[in-house]
Amino acid sequence: MQEPTIEPLPAVTRTKLRSTQILTSLSQVVSELIQNSLDAGARQIDVGVDCEEWMCWVRDDGSGMSKDGMDILGRGLEEGRYGTSKAYAPDSLDDLSTFGFRGEALASCADVCCLEIASRTARARQTWSVIVKGSKTLYNGAAVRWKREAPGTTVCIRDAFYNLPVRRLSHPAAARTLAVIRHEIEAFALVFPSVSFTLENTHSGKDEKDMLLRIPKTASMTAAFRHLYGKALVQHVEDIDETFGDLKLQGFLSLDGAQSKAYQFLYINRHPISPCDLHHAIESKFDSSSFAKHAFDEEGETSLRSSVRRSPRKAEKKPVYVLNLTVPPQQVDNCLEPAKASVHLRDKNAIMTLLSSTIQAFLTRHGFAAPISSKALDRASPSPRKRRKYDFADDSGYAEVSRGPSPEPLYTREETEELLWTDPHTGQIYVVDTRTGNSRPQSEPPPIASGQARQSRTLSRRQAAKADKSAMPEWMQEALEANDIYAATEEKIPHLTHLPAADAERHSCQFADYLRAARGQAYGDSTTASAHRFQKADLLTARVIDQVDRKFIACLMADSSSAVGSSRSVVLIDQHAADERVRVERFLKELCFGYLSNVAAKQEEEGGGFIRLRELTRPVPILLSRHEERQLGDEAIREAFRHWGFHFVDKAEPLGTQLELGVDDGSSSGYSQVFVRCIPEVVGDKLLQDDELRDLVKGVLAKAETDPSFIHHVVEHEDRDEEDEEEEDEFRWLRALRRCPQQLLELVNSKACRGAIMFNDTLTKQQCEKLVAQLCATAFPFQCAHGRPSLVPLIHLGEVGVRSGRLCSWSEFH
Incomplete structure (x- = not known):
């Protein structure tokens, strides 16, 4: 057998491998072309996309490319791959100030697409054009199709990924691709x-x-x-312009909260970056404050000390x-991946300090976080194990970010510090503990230590127990005896150690068996473990004993999964x-x-309506942002709502038209009303x-904004792999549960909880048996709607027909 030899890859193979790594999708092609236009100093960028025909074009009014420059791009293969106007020397890679620097974007387009460039510089008298496909130049000369009257460049991509049919098959759907391209353009437009x-x-x-989108020139990011x-x-915003040594942070923070993270944009040198530790640092500051509960919303400014209990589902x-x-460019490395959205930072701690101090200052100024005193900076912590956290440089509660040389990161160890807040x-004055956030009125004495508090409470109880009941007025005794609310609580069930000596000796054998069973040991064998795991089938043979304490249902269940044969256990089922x-x-x-029936009817182009609906006499208005209203205008999103039983009132004018075209007269509030005419009956009242x-x-x-496939997948692909739609499967509904909106699921859980049997509801034995039988028919009988266990084993009685020790006298526990 001939030994393999190492040989260089052919030039065609090298360029194709490289190109397929740089350009992974049509949206990535558009993004690279937009970045080239921004590097050329463009002030107007137009994008056209035809996802079905695998075509796109980007037109700008930048500086343009000369005929000699396009000749270099038209040479193909390795000779024309690295033609660029951005970087010329190895040292320049450490001082990047542009998006492009490798000169590979256009050459990669020529390898996987049909590339046409038409450009004109300010000195040229006509527009020059070059067409390249598969590293072969098809045309080079005066432009015919994309003639320009002013300087600028038009790049047209046709037949994208023609030589990569597998990539076309795995490419996102047209709607998803357009959504990604739109998001890319919006991200660049903001910065x-x-x-x-x-x-x-x-x-x-x-x-x-x-x-689809028209964004005019504006004066600021806001x-x-x-x-x-x-x-x-962004009705309530604060502009940010902070400096920390040679670092600068600009932009804005809003006091208005959103339902999702889709409106969080972080850039480094105007490069959009993917979620990383910097995002986490910002998020952790907001999470440790009250912003999530008290941010402004459609109803206006909310009180930071609201007296109304907040809904747990809100x-x-x-x-x-x-x-x-x-x-500084020399401190950033964004060569990790082709999209340049992942970066390495040389001085990450300084950047984290700038972000953290700026966010903390913003939260403190607006009352979402308690101010932190700078006095702790002068203290030394007695314990090195205390957790460090960033502190601030002045008494106003936020960092003073200097414009001089880069200072050391400010931090301090946690110390107990009390501040006064009015x-x-x-007008009442409160004393605030800066470490714990606890507060008390200044007029009240400070709380005593926990150990002293326990000792004081114990002494008070003993003194109260020794007090003579006869000292209580007669009318008060009668009132307390007549009112069940003040009745004495029932005594605890006596433990083994609390039983008299005679009782303890008499029941020691039985309790020893019970304790061994609780530890998972088989009776009579201290080394063999027996795990008692109940299955759904065990409920079918369960024998109801009776209701216990008006809270539980005691049952005798056989554990069919036992390795040693059928064993029995006494279990308690939570009736609620x-x-x-x-x-x-x-x-x-x-x-x-x-x-599922509505989705199947949609796929078969039949009528829907398989969910019981409540037709509202008067459509209910709900207040949405203009962006959310535009989202609701997407037919795919409306179709998903209809599948779950939600119908909206149609408008004559398409939703969000004015917003899409960038029309804003400056007087609108930014909110719009949409009307709901039908809702699912099952949760109509809620x-x-x-x-x-x-x-x-x-x-x-918000879910559709962060995960567009959540909506489009539901409408286009739900259950298409199911061949037998008429199968008799009582749990077929579980396939749709993964597509149920979380908010709708929480409403169903809440309704089920509110109307269920409660503790202290008396049940007869027949009612208990009926409830257990209904529980057997459920898909998840061992947990409630919120995931808590509904069944707890109490005592393991051993194998059927085998008696271990003496019978327990249950009357002893009455």
Whole structure:
């Protein structure tokens, strides 16, 4: 056998391998072309996309390319791959100030697409063009199709990935690709407010193009954000402009909270970066404050000390921000992957300090976090194990970020520090513990230590027990005896160590067996472990003993999974958890079976309506942001809502048209009303309470914003692999449960919990048996709707027909 030899790869293979790593999708192609336009100093960038035909083009008014420059790109293979105007020497790679620096984007396009470039510089009299496909130049000369009257460049991509059919098959759907491209353009528009952008879908049979996005030039990041997403999320903002040595942080933070993290944009040198530790540092500061509960919303400014109990299902608000970190280029390495969205930082601690101190200062100024005193800086911590945290440089509660040389990171160890805070509404003065956040009125004495408190409470109880009951007035004794609320609590069940000596000796054998069983040991064998795991089939043979304490149902169950044969155990079933599980599955079956039927009817182009609906006499208005209203105009999202039983009132004018075209007269509030005319009957009452309907709609839209496949996958691909739709499977509804919106699932759980059998509800033995039988028919009989266990083993009695020790006298425990 001939030994293999090492040989260089052919040039065609090298360029194709390299190109397929740089350009992975049509959206990545568009992103690279937009970055080239920004590097060329463009002030107007137009993008056209036809996902069905694998075509796109990007037109700009930048400096343009000369004919000699396009000749270099037209040489193909290795000779034309590394042609660029960005970097010329090895040292320049350590001082990058542009998006492009490798000169490979256009050459990679030529390897996997048909590339056409038409460009004109300010000195040229005509537009020159070059067409390259498969590393072969098809045309080089005066432009015919993309003639330009002014300087600039037009790059047209046709037949993308023609030589990679597998990549085409695995490419996202057209709607998803357009959504990704739109998000890319929006991200660049926020950090380049002086550049205008347009996006149109060129795949249309109409004479007019389908304009998806039009972003005019604006004066700031905040103005650009308002044009993109409306004013709803940036009605209360604070501009950020901080310096920390040679680092600079610019942008804005909003006091208005959002339902998702889709409105969080962080850049390094105006490069959008993917989620990393920097995002986590910002998020941790917001999470440790009260922002999630008290951020501004559609109802206006919320009180930081609201007297109304907050609903546990109310979604927590996420911060909204656009921040750009300016870092010296030599301290950043963004050559980790082709998209340049992942970076390595030389001085990461300084950047984290700048971010953390700026966010903490913002939260403190607006009352979302308690101020932190700088006096702790002068103290030395007596314990080296205490957790460190960043502190601030002045008494105002936030860092003074200097514009001089880079200072050392400010931090201090946690110390107990008390501050005085005056409530602006009542004028009352409170003492605040800066370490724990606990507060008390200044007029009250400080709390005593925990050990002293326990000792004081014990002494008070002893003194009260020795007090003569006759000293209590007669009328008070009668009132207490007549009122069950003040009745003495029942005594605890006596433990083995608390029993008299005679009783302990008499029952020692039985309790020893019980304790060994509780430790998982088989009777009579201290070394063999026997695990008692109940299965759903065991419930079918369970024998109800009776209700216990009006809270539980005692049952005798046989454990069929035991390795040594059928064994028996006494178990307690939580009557509330059991009934809650029965109710929640009954409600979910109705919703999920209806959903599956609606999806199947849609795929077969039949009528839907398999979920019982409540037709509202008067459509219910809900308040959404303009961006959310535009989202709701997406037919795929509306179809997903209809599958779950939600129908909206149609408008004559398409939703969000003005927002999409960037129209903003400066007087709108940024909110719009949409009307709901039908809701699912099973949770109709819950949805009409408070803002439940609005929160559900906003939550689903937020999920679709962060994960577009959540909506498009439901409509396009749900259950297409199922061949037998008429199979008799009582648990087929579980397939739809993974697509149920979380907010709808929480409402169903809440309804099941509120209407279930409660503790202290008396049940007859027949009712107990009926409840256990219903529990057997559920899919998850061993947990309630919220995931808590519904069954707990009490005592293991051993194998059937085998008696271990003496019989226990249950009357001894009465």
